[in-house]
Amino acid sequence: MVSEASELIIVLDSNEYITFLNENNLFLSKIFSNKKISIYTTDLIISEVLRNVEINSGKEFFKLIKENKIVFYPSSTYYPLFKKYKNLGFKRGDVIMASFCEGIKAKYLITENRHFLKSGKLNEFQVLSLQEFLKLY
Amino acid sequence: MSEIQRINITLPKKLVKRSRILIDEGLYSNFSELVRESIKNEILLDSRMVEDKKNKILLNKLFEEELGSGEDTSKLSRDELIRKIRKTRDKLWEEKYKKWFQRPAS
Numbered sequence: 001m002v003s004e005a006s007e008l009i010i011v012l013d014s015n016e017y018i019t020f021l022n023e024n025n026l027f028l029s030k031i032f033s034n035k036k037i038s039i040y041t042t043d044l045i046i047s048e049v050l051r052n053v054e055i056n057s058g059k060e061f062f063k064l065i066k067e068n069k070i071v072f073y074p075s076s077t078y079y080p081l082f083k084k085y086k087n088l089g090f091k092r093g094d095v096i097m098a099s100f101c102e103g104i105k106a107k108y109l110i111t112e113n114r115h116f117l118k119s120g121k122l123n124e125f126q127v128l129s130l131q132e133f134l135k136l137y
Numbered sequence: 138m139s140e141i142q143r144i145n146i147t148l149p150k151k152l153v154k155r156s157r158i159l160i161d162e163g164l165y166s167n168f169s170e171l172v173r174e175s176i177k178n179e180i181l182l183d184s185r186m187v188e189d190k191k192n193k194i195l196l197n198k199l200f201e202e203e204l205g206s207g208e209d210t211s212k213l214s215r216d217e218l219i220r221k222i223r224k225t226r227d228k229l230w231e232e233k234y235k236k237w238f239q240r241p242a243s
Contacts, residue, residue, distance in 0.1 A: 014222055014225075015218060015219055015222050018210060018218065018222070019215075019218070022210060022211040023211070043195075043199055044226070044229060044234070046196070046199050046200070046203065047199065047203050047225075047229055047233075048222055048225050048226060048229065049207075050200070050203035050204055050206060050207050051203065051206050051207045051225045051229075052207050052208070052210045052218070052221060052222055052225060053207045053209070053210060054207060054208060054209045055204060055205045055207070057207075058200075058203075058204045058205065058207060059204070062200055062204070065196070072192050072193070072195070072196045073192060074192065074195055075234075076237070079237065082237065082238065086238070092226065092227055092230040092234075092235075093226035093227065093229060093230045093234065094226075095234075096230075096234055112215065112219060113219050113222070113223070115219075115223065
């Protein structure tokens with residue numbers, strides 16, 4: 001279930017959180033402080049982050065989710081969309097990510113993983129790097 | 138038939154009187170039915186709240202399971218990090234998500 005239709009919904013891929021936790025860069029802070037942007041996340045992203053940071057950064061990540069009111073929905077909610085993205089040529093975990101982004105009606109997926117773009121053609125949401133997104137907002 | 142549990146509740150006399158009218162008018166067959174239906178409606182109305190709570194529990198459980206399973210990646214270059222995350226995504230696919238695609242068609 002997604003809240004107000006007028007809000008800008010985005011999904012931050014795990015690489016964005018990991019870079020933020022590792023480097024303490026301020027780019028994501030700009031997004032967190034923008035009240036017009038709602039950030040959604042799911043189990044795949046959480047697991048990827050926690051498996052690629054040391055324990056203290058993992059605890060920091062938990063705080064970050066709570067303090068910035070990042071909305072969590074389990075990816076299984078969007079099971080009906082999996083087949084669509086599999087048929088579009090998406091591979092493995094990218095099927096889960098793409099289904100989640102469409103399911104929560106995200107406008108953007110923010111990622112540095114260009115491999116994602118090669119997986120298949122997208123109509124429901126746009127894939128941008130963090131820099132590209134920050135130029136827009 | 139689903140399992141049932143008997144619960145004693147305390148209500149203001151006024152509310153009981155009003156409830157009796159609904160039962161007498163035939164809207165509910167008895168007081169238990171009225172309470173059951175009211176609770177169901179309340180749950181429906183608050184479904185978003187219930188969903189949020191369920192998701193919070195899932196999120197906490199996920200953190201309990203995964204926290205501490207990772208390693209320091211702060212020394213990796215951007216490309217190395219992306220490759221490492223890609224491997225994690227593939228591993229998670231094998232461990233958790235792949236079986237979702239092997240469910241028999243209903």
